Amino acid sequence: MNISMKTLTTYFRKTLGLFVLFSLAGIQVALALTFNSAQQYATNPNAKYVINSDLNGDGTPDIIVMNDTDSNISVFLSDGAGAYLAKVDYPTGVGAFGASSGDFDGINGADIAVSNALSNTISIFLNNGDGTFAAKTDYATGFKALSIMSIDLDGVNGIDLAVANDSSDNVSVFLNNGNGTFAAKVDYPAGNAPRIIVNGDFDGINGPDLAVVNQLSDNISVLLNNGNGTFAAKVDYAAGASPLAITSGELY
């Protein structure tokens, strides 16, 4: 979600405690919820994208903001009482753009993977167990890594990663060694300027498959899993002009 903001605003539903994130310039997501309070938290000046994940294990989502021009992420931890602590920044590679969270090493709760569009890397932050993070470990991607997602692609060794490389027109897959370190990337060609990557078991066999939206070739590419975290050559499907976003789910 592009939130283009200088301040992060969270809204809480009275009973559910569900939160959503909005731009200060205007609500970009319409939900049929009523909100009874708003809290604002200072971000870095060029905060751009945001995800949530429970990082400190209290059952409440914490907030991770990507600051691409600052080349860092800001982590806002829940305080256990419905509010958030002041952010803690962690340096990333250059141009932190996308992020995904999952328990990559199988201990100490949810970890964070960040795609760095200008250093052509991903940065892995392993959780110390309390929502603070060890220094990053970087892995090389293709050119201009924009979007990153995490899911177990090979059925062993925990959660793996896949990245859409906008300028090298391909997808990089990183298989987990089982301890939160990752094997070197394996690249698969996509269309022209893949910007966003998603997963779904599109063929009903062999586990999660991958799909990317290609902005400059006006199509999407689907990569079917061979069942072991390697992927068959892409199959393209035409989209409208200059598609920018993609999502997956059961449509009927």
Ligand SMILES: [Ca+2]
């Ligand atoms: Ca939390």
Ligand SMILES: [Ca+2]
């Ligand atoms: Ca972990």
Ligand SMILES: [Ca+2]
């Ligand atoms: Ca795996």
Ligand SMILES: [Ca+2]
């Ligand atoms: Ca599949």
